[in-house]
Amino acid sequence: MRLDQTFAPKVDLMGPYRARLAAGWQPDAAQALAVTRLQNLASALMSDMATPPKGLWLYGPPGRGKSQLLDMFMEKLPFAHKRRVHFHAFMDELNRRMHAMPPKAGEDFIGRLAKEINAEATVLGFDEFYLTNLPDAMLLGRLMQQLFAQGTVVVATSNWALPDLFQGGLNRDRFLPLLRTLERHLEPLDLGGSVDYRAVGQGFVSDYIVVPAGESAVAQLDVLFEEYADGPKTKVPPFVQAKKVRGRAIWLTFAEACDRALGRREYQELVTGFNTLILEGIPKLMPHESDAALRLATLVDIWFERNRRLVVSAAVPAGQICVAGPAAEVFMRTASRLQVRKSG
Numbered sequence: 001m002r003l004d005q006t007f008a009p010k011v012d013l014m015g016p017y018r019a020r021l022a023a024g025w026q027p028d029a030a031q032a033l034a035v036t037r038l039q040n041l042a043s044a045l046m047s048d049m050a051t052p053p054k055g056l057w058l059y060g061p062p063g064r065g066k067s068q069l070l071d072m073f074m075e076k077l078p079f080a081h082k083r084r085v086h087f088h089a090f091m092d093e094l095n096r097r098m099h100a101m102p103p104k105a106g107e108d109f110i111g112r113l114a115k116e117i118n119a120e121a122t123v124l125g126f127d128e129f130y131l132t133n134l135p136d137a138m139l140l141g142r143l144m145q146q147l148f149a150q151g152t153v154v155v156a157t158s159n160w161a162l163p164d165l166f167q168g169g170l171n172r173d174r175f176l177p178l179l180r181t182l183e184r185h186l187e188p189l190d191l192g193g194s195v196d197y198r199a200v201g202q203g204f205v206s207d208y209i210v211v212p213a214g215e216s217a218v219a220q221l222d223v224l225f226e227e228y229a230d231g232p233k234t235k236v237p238p239f240v241q242a243k244k245v246r247g248r249a250i251w252l253t254f255a256e257a258c259d260r261a262l263g264r265r266e267y268q269e270l271v272t273g274f275n276t277l278i279l280e281g282i283p284k285l286m287p288h289e290s291d292a293a294l295r296l297a298t299l300v301d302i303w304f305e306r307n308r309r310l311v312v313s314a315a316v317p318a319g320q321i322c323v324a325g326p327a328a329e330v331f332m333r334t335a336s337r338l339q340v341r342k343s344g
Contacts (some may be wrong), residue, residue: 033179060191060334083121114146141178217313287325
């Protein structure tokens with residue numbers, strides 16, 4: 001089924017992949033297989049199939065190049081109606097659209113929303129798909145059923161295989177309808193054996209300061225704040241009390257940013273207004289502090305996705321912040337991002 005009626009030449013993903021190898025990527029069988037599968041999917045999308053092909057679920061630990069493979073696929077796919085979006089941003093947008101949608105008597109608003117999304121993009125690329133929130137999962141389950149019924153094709157990246165997608169433990173049965181829907185419409189591809197490119201110096205850069213017990217990182221953070229604080233004055237959102245703000249740099253304590261009931265919407269507003277976040281005082285988080293750990297994971301994900309500068313001080317190395325409890329597996333990606341490169 002051709003999803004875009006405009007004639008387009010054959011999609012070549014192997015050429016750009018070889019260019020990345022020439023630029024420093026290491027040869028990797030799992031990645032090469034993913035490129036082949038993505039190219040086959042692109043060819044199927046451009047064919048006259050009676051029904052849309054299955055999408056792909058690219059999964060594996062952080063640093064395996066999943067997001068870059070998704071970007072390469074979405075960039076080369078010669079369709080007008082396509083969209084690549086970070087999963088956090090999509091869920092935030094989904095909730096805004098729902099609240100702004102005027103009700104119509106007898107109408108299924110999820111079906112209406114699915115029609116709008118399908119009209120905008122028949123191919124959706126979701127980066128960093130994961131779920132910890134039951135209401136989001138139930139909403140998304142209904143929406144994805146409608147989208148797939150209308151012919152939407154999805155390519156998604158995640159740290160987890162589909163059966164392990166929900167990392168919360170409780171109420172897993174309520175997540176199963178969404179998981180079953182995804183399993184029916186996406187083919188899994190494990191990149192777990194791939195090269196960890198963050199370990200060889202590629203990707204996100206952050207400043208991470210480990211603070212010995214009884215000491216303070218304020219002096220170091222002050223130096224970095226003075227270095228990075230520039231640009232026009234930015235208004236501080238009303239939902240946070242900043243310790244310092246100047247230009248497009250903001251300094252928040254961990255308690256202010258993550259111990260309070262903030263979420264995707266607030267963090268998206270912060271990242272839109274500021275290009276540097278100094279986050280002071282991340283503690284070692286216990287299992288009962290999983291809510292704070294998940295907020296920190298969400299904040300780091302959003303800052304990472306927008307390529308903003310992140311400076312943190314913490315009581316322990318990144319890999320030791322959250323090692324037990326419901327948020328521990330989710331936090332593996334966060335730890336990877338926080339410890340990519342430490343300030344000298």
